[in-house]
Amino acid sequence: MKPQSVHVGMAELVALRHPALLVTLGLGSCIGLVLYDEANRIAGLVHIMLPDSRQSRNETKPGKFADTALPALLAELNKLGASRSRLKAKMAGGAQMFNLPGSGQGLLAVGNRNIEATKNLLAQLNIPLVASDTGGNKGRSIEFSTETWVLTVKTLGKSVQML
Amino acid sequence: MEREDLNSIQLDALREVGNIGAGHAATALSGLLNRPVGMAVPQARLVPIYDLPQLYGAAESLICAVLVRAEGDFSCNLVFMMEEEKALELADLLVGAFCCDDEEMLHQLRDSALSEVGNIVLGAFVNSLSAFTGFPLPVSVPAIAHDMLGALLDVIVAIYGISGDVALVVQTALAVKGIDGELGGHILMVPDPGKLPILLGKLGVL
Numbered sequence: 001m002k003p004q005s006v007h008v009g010m011a012e013l014v015a016l017r018h019p020a021l022l023v024t025l026g027l028g029s030c031i032g033l034v035l036y037d038e039a040n041r042i043a044g045l046v047h048i049m050l051p052d053s054r055q056s057r058n059e060t061k062p063g064k065f066a067d068t069a070l071p072a073l074l075a076e077l078n079k080l081g082a083s084r085s086r087l088k089a090k091m092a093g094g095a096q097m098f099n100l101p102g103s104g105q106g107l108l109a110v111g112n113r114n115i116e117a118t119k120n121l122l123a124q125l126n127i128p129l130v131a132s133d134t135g136g137n138k139g140r141s142i143e144f145s146t147e148t149w150v151l152t153v154k155t156l157g158k159s160v161q162m163l
Numbered sequence: 164m165e166r167e168d169l170n171s172i173q174l175d176a177l178r179e180v181g182n183i184g185a186g187h188a189a190t191a192l193s194g195l196l197n198r199p200v201g202m203a204v205p206q207a208r209l210v211p212i213y214d215l216p217q218l219y220g221a222a223e224s225l226i227c228a229v230l231v232r233a234e235g236d237f238s239c240n241l242v243f244m245m246e247e248e249k250a251l252e253l254a255d256l257l258v259g260a261f262c263c264d265d266e267e268m269l270h271q272l273r274d275s276a277l278s279e280v281g282n283i284v285l286g287a288f289v290n291s292l293s294a295f296t297g298f299p300l301p302v303s304v305p306a307i308a309h310d311m312l313g314a315l316l317d318v319i320v321a322i323y324g325i326s327g328d329v330a331l332v333v334q335t336a337l338a339v340k341g342i343d344g345e346l347g348g349h350i351l352m353v354p355d356p357g358k359l360p361i362l363l364g365k366l367g368v369l
Contacts, residue, residue: 026216049320056325097318100304139310
């Protein structure tokens with residue numbers, strides 16, 4: 001059976017049964033987080049933009065913030081029958097595309113805060129982060145296949161990474 | 164005030180900000196290149212933040228972007244972006260005469276030229292903004308990046324995303340007469356969260 005290829009846009013989250021190919025193009029400061037249950041053959045990807053919904057006035061899409069994205073993705077995976085204790089995580093993204101002197105803090109460094117928030121939440125939820133490619137200053141396009149459970153990361157000017 | 168609430172008078176005022184800013188930017192760029200630089204009539208509109216990158220092209224298209232940050236009462240980030248190919252052509256208008264065999268050296272020369280183009284264009288934009296609002300808006304040094312459009316605009320979308328799901332986009336395009344065809348670029352003005360009402364107040368349309 002040919003896998004269903006689904007593009008996951010900003011602040012979106014998608015959970016699917018095997019066979020599936022989850023794709024996100026042009027990740028910069030955003031995070032592409034995959035949670036998957038190999039035994040039950042279920043995977044989900046969420047495209048996180050910001051670390052914390054409490055700094056914002058309105059939240060319409062749970063995928064937008066790390067703290068709302070994780071519970072929402074867990075709920076979707078649960079609906080499909082994934083086992084909470086079998087879930088593993090892989091993630092990519094969180095780059096800082098523009099490096100101004102002194103911009104290691106502040107609005108331009110949102111990528112770092114996204115990485116930190118996502119890692120902390122995974123740790124709190126006891127979901128093992130088995131592979132990641134985060135930070136730096138280059139954009140990434142990612143693809144996760146339920147055929148191989150590999151997260152493929154493409155970066156300009158670098159060889160493709162299989163995580 | 165939420166961005167969703169901007170009325171047509173406010174949008175007109177912001178379009179005029181884009182118009183004046185881009186006019187100054189075009190003049191500055193023309194002076195640097197010693198070539199005519201045209202500009203499109205700016206548009207000001209509200210778009211869902213998730214649609215913002217598509218206004219400028221496909222997520223994986225290659226882009227050269229220069230960003231500067233203005234501090235002060237109306238703090239904001241400003242971006243000048245061009246298609247990568249056109250950016251290289253523009254760089255060669257400036258440094259082509261110094262062309263050398265050393266690839267790395269040429270790359271650095273081009274980056275330095277493009278950073279300066281961004282600096283001059285965005286500096287002129289901010290100076291005009293500062294002149295008619297009376298806000299001192301000191302500008303940072305430029306940061307240049309070459310990457311996928313989607314990746315470069317992620318942080319811009321995230322900044323808008325802090326306040327809501329709608330972005331104010333003042334679309335301004337500059338066009339330089341190149342050797343074949345035109346070399347275009349876009350200017351983006353991205354107010355820090357909560358700063359837009361300060362500008363609108365100063366413009367008398369809050």
